[in-house]
Structures are given as structure tokens and as C-alpha cells.
Amino acid sequence: MRKNNFALRVQTSLLDEARRVAEAEGVALNQLINVALAEKLSALRTVAYFQERASRADLRKARRIVKKAGRNNPPVPGDELD
16 A cells, blocks of 8 residues: 655644544554545545435336235235334
């Protein structure tokens, strides 16, 4: 894996808190920042993925499928809601 250096300006209070969390987790501050960045990027990509999938959705088809659910398939013991 190729590594790069990047100067990052961080508010003092945020950096102090990040140091405390890294210490509490037993990881290096650099590792904490890398994981936090990876998590944020993953969350953003997930939103974009579902937005793209939703744009291709056929709601009428989905409603027909849902309407058929359970037909000729009565509930069995264990299907009850709490």
C-alpha cells in the first residue's frame, strides 16, 4: 500500500478529542483518522449507491410484487409479531 503525507489543519478542540479517543481505543492518532476518513467515504458512497438504484426503480412493479406477497402462503406458527 502506498502511503502519502498530507498536512491537515484541525481545530485544537477536535484534535484534542481525537487524541483522547485514539488513546482510549489503544490506536495511533494516524490510524484513528484513517479509519474515520474511510468510514465517512464509505457512508457517502453508500448514499450515492442507493440514490442511483432508486432512480432506476419501477414503483408499479414493486407494488405488484408486494401485493402478491403472502398469497397462497398463509402464516405458519412462529410468524407472529411480538
